[in-house]
Amino acid sequence: MNSTQMPILWALTLTVVTALAGTAITKFLRRLSTFAIPMVGAGTYDINTLKGRYVKEADVLLREGYEKFKDSIFQVETPDGPRVFLPRKLAHELKPFNRHEASGMKALADRHIGQYTTIDHESDVMLGAIKIDLNRNLGNFVGDVQYEIAHCFKTQFPTCDEWTPIDLHGKLLRIVAQASARIFVGYPMCRNEEWLECSTKFALDVMTGGEKLKQWHPWLRPIAQYLVPEMTHIRGDHQRALELQWMQQRAKKIGDKSFDSKELANLQMLTATAAIHTTRLAIIHALYDLAARPEYIEPLRREVLDVTKDSNGRLRKQHLTQMRKLDSFMKESQRHNPPSIATFQRKAMIPIDLSNGFHIPAGTIVQCNTNMLDEAPAEWGDPNAFDGFRFYKLRSKPEDTNKYQFASTSYDSMQFGFGNDACPGRFFASNQIKIVLAYILSHYYFKFEDGIVGRPKNLMFEVNVLADPTVKVLFKKMR
Numbered sequence: 001m002n003s004t005q006m007p008i009l010w011a012l013t014l015t016v017v018t019a020l021a022g023t024a025i026t027k028f029l030r031r032l033s034t035f036a037i038p039m040v041g042a043g044t045y046d047i048n049t050l051k052g053r054y055v056k057e058a059d060v061l062l063r064e065g066y067e068k069f070k071d072s073i074f075q076v077e078t079p080d081g082p083r084v085f086l087p088r089k090l091a092h093e094l095k096p097f098n099r100h101e102a103s104g105m106k107a108l109a110d111r112h113i114g115q116y117t118t119i120d121h122e123s124d125v126m127l128g129a130i131k132i133d134l135n136r137n138l139g140n141f142v143g144d145v146q147y148e149i150a151h152c153f154k155t156q157f158p159t160c161d162e163w164t165p166i167d168l169h170g171k172l173l174r175i176v177a178q179a180s181a182r183i184f185v186g187y188p189m190c191r192n193e194e195w196l197e198c199s200t201k202f203a204l205d206v207m208t209g210g211e212k213l214k215q216w217h218p219w220l221r222p223i224a225q226y227l228v229p230e231m232t233h234i235r236g237d238h239q240r241a242l243e244l245q246w247m248q249q250r251a252k253k254i255g256d257k258s259f260d261s262k263e264l265a266n267l268q269m270l271t272a273t274a275a276i277h278t279t280r281l282a283i284i285h286a287l288y289d290l291a292a293r294p295e296y297i298e299p300l301r302r303e304v305l306d307v308t309k310d311s312n313g314r315l316r317k318q319h320l321t322q323m324r325k326l327d328s329f330m331k332e333s334q335r336h337n338p339p340s341i342a343t344f345q346r347k348a349m350i351p352i353d354l355s356n357g358f359h360i361p362a363g364t365i366v367q368c369n370t371n372m373l374d375e376a377p378a379e380w381g382d383p384n385a386f387d388g389f390r391f392y393k394l395r396s397k398p399e400d401t402n403k404y405q406f407a408s409t410s411y412d413s414m415q416f417g418f419g420n421d422a423c424p425g426r427f428f429a430s431n432q433i434k435i436v437l438a439y440i441l442s443h444y445y446f447k448f449e450d451g452i453v454g455r456p457k458n459l460m461f462e463v464n465v466l467a468d469p470t471v472k473v474l475f476k477k478m479r
């Protein structure tokens, strides 16, 4: 062997030894992170089958866990290691812990290796921007959002003079991104193609980049991140977001100097990401539910036209409040098609002891099994049926008129999470969804393309519920 080959040999040996040591340590840590609680499917399937099942059919797996272990804690094998699922009732016990003790953001960041994908943020600036700047001004935004949505339909949608198949996933991504940007970054930036592209692609880059980087051993990730193209895209997205102002203004207002402008740009991207994909998906689910149950279309159209009859179609905040049937339909659609079947995810930042004696060590991620439809209160009626006016009827009692709204969270409605750290953007989302649906109901007829019978089955990616992107809905403009 000559002298030039020696360093290569050493490097190779070192890499192999590092990888072997890393694997052994990972296995050891994995054993430590396994809890003395039942594992769904253990004894029936091998570990790889269980991981695969979690990716493709977590809904079936969690149902099995629920039926077998009912009110007890169980764990599920996932590609990231075992995950602890709490029965919904234990959400009450985690509620008193603040975000620095049980953090939803840290749970999300862990899932997508946020230290690399740049989503590891626990930020009062971002929450203030949403809870204060956005939520206190919702009424002022309605007109602008309606205008932007109308502009999008005119410029982005085909004319639909005849029945025209529409790829809702693509079209609504653009519409929701632009309508949200109208408020987040203002006009004319909301029509800036570069911003729209980076705010819509960021989430995908985070998810895909995170999954690719996870294939590398944790010790090699600091270097491997430069080999994953999505990571390069993420850095580019941040650079572009740097030009924007919203978060800078909020940080200035509260005198917070701990964030440099790069981090503020990151928060801007995070907010857009949290807003766009969730809102778009809720609209698609509602449209699929409407196309599958066309008997709801006319009553909802009537409601939209009735509440706006004195304003020439121009929407104001109180009109959205008056759309109670639409609100109910949206909530029922979300009950059947939640964004995730395991909301209320928290990473314990301190050790937490539950009343049943279960000890959650610091660093553990727990989540609640929140989508068992049959756990609904008896007064809600048949829990498994799709009743688009279920919540409209429940609100008819004077004392319940402000309950059961799309954006209300409760122990029985955890689709937006639960407690102090439930989704802060839900009121904004509720308005955006109503404005888009009201626009569609008052301008288009729509139905599924021929051959689609009933409600298309959703797809699962882990605990996330996705609407089938291959389904086309036909649109025809009203005359």
Ligand code: HEM
Residues within 6 Å of the ligand: 099, 104, 105, 126, 127, 130, 134, 271, 274, 275, 276, 278, 279, 282, 339, 343, 344, 345, 415, 416, 417, 418, 419, 420, 421, 422, 423, 424, 425, 426, 428, 429
């Ligand atoms: C239909 C649309 C939406 C759905 C289904 C949704 C759902 C959720 C859920 C389930 C959570 C976790 C809550 C918890 O763990 O308790 C969450 C958190 C969050 N959402 Fe939303 N969301 C939506 C729209 C939005 C919008 C429009 C924004 C921004 C304007 C937004 C910003 C956030 C943020 C910043 C958090 C983290 C909150 C925290 O850690 O305290 N979301 N969302």
